[in-house]
Amino acid sequence: MTSVLYDAQGPRAKQRNILYTVLFLVVAAAALWWLYDSLASKHQLDWIKWKPFFTSSLPWETYIWPGLQNTLKAAFFALIIALPLGALFGIGRLSDHRWVRMPAGVVVEFFRAIPVLILMITANAAYSEYTTISSDSRPLYAVVTGLVLYNASVLAEIVRAGIQSLPSGQTDAAKAIGMRKGQTMLYVLLPQSVTAMLPAIVSQLVVIVKDTALGGAVLTFPELLASVRPMAANYGANTIACFTIVALIYIVVNFALTSFASWLEGRLRRRKKSTGAVVGAGTAGGLETIGAPTLIVDDGRAI
Numbered sequence: 147m148t149s150v151l152y153d154a155q156g157p158r159a160k161q162r163n164i165l166y167t168v169l170f171l172v173v174a175a176a177a178l179w180w181l182y183d184s185l186a187s188k189h190q191l192d193w194i195k196w197k198p199f200f201t202s203s204l205p206w207e208t209y210i211w212p213g214l215q216n217t218l219k220a221a222f223f224a225l226i227i228a229l230p231l232g233a234l235f236g237i238g239r240l241s242d243h244r245w246v247r248m249p250a251g252v253v254v255e256f257f258r259a260i261p262v263l264i265l266m267i268t269a270n271a272a273y274s275e276y277t278t279i280s281s282d283s284r285p286l287y288a289v290v291t292g293l294v295l296y297n298a299s300v301l302a303e304i305v306r307a308g309i310q311s312l313p314s315g316q317t318d319a320a321k322a323i324g325m326r327k328g329q330t331m332l333y334v335l336l337p338q339s340v341t342a343m344l345p346a347i348v349s350q351l352v353v354i355v356k357d358t359a360l361g362g363a364v365l366t367f368p369e370l371l372a373s374v375r376p377m378a379a380n381y382g383a384n385t386i387a388c389f390t391i392v393a394l395i396y397i398v399v400n401f402a403l404t405s406f407a408s409w410l411e412g413r414l415r416r417r418k419k420s421t422g423a424v425v426g427a428g429t430a431g432g433l434e435t436i437g438a439p440t441l442i443v444d445d446g447r448a449i
Contacts, residue, residue: 196384198384205377210392218399220361231302233336234302235253236302237309238250240310254299257298258296260296265295266289273291288367289365292360297350297354301347301350308340311342344410355400356396359371
């Protein structure tokens, strides 16, 4: 029996797959046992090292929760600034005018090529030298600035690729009913490309959340990962336990983001299949002609 994507496996192929699966499980079990034995022999699994996280609210209230708040705050500000900037530069790179397209391309390629850590350090030095921002708030400003500059350039490429992935018939249909370039981009291309861009945008948001840790490592920004050192120093130097708890929090936050994005993407796809966005000629280019052609955007097709 043959599938559309691949041929059905024969008896020998099935036996090989079973053998590979068994070998993988054995190797994985051995690795887990080695990890457990190594931690246990170093007394890293002793209850006294994990007890503060389960019997006291002090480490959560003093270190983890404030650090998580700062991480989410920096990621939130970086996203709400970088997303419109990225959309602006991404659309600018698609402009027919060279005086718009070339500067947008230079800005995007420049900041995308620089490591985000260098951008944070440079922003911190600039704020220290040329502004009156207090030393307590300066790390937050520097972290957000570095994240915005780098991620806006990456999001610009995501937006550009998402728009270019649409069939050319969409633009042709919009022109046929008299829509201007700005109207075509705003009412036809961008709404359809959002569904295609959403997974990449959320992946970039996960990167933003994790990159806030760079500010804690270099700029003394009190984010989530930076809370490990003082927390370990005040609770029996249980560094592995602290790192494990913080890593689990990162996993939960990022899993929640990706789960929400998957739900939102599915909802947008269902809406696109069930209903079409109708743009009449009366709203395009100021035309008021009765009976003029209508552009119906339905499941990525122009009708």
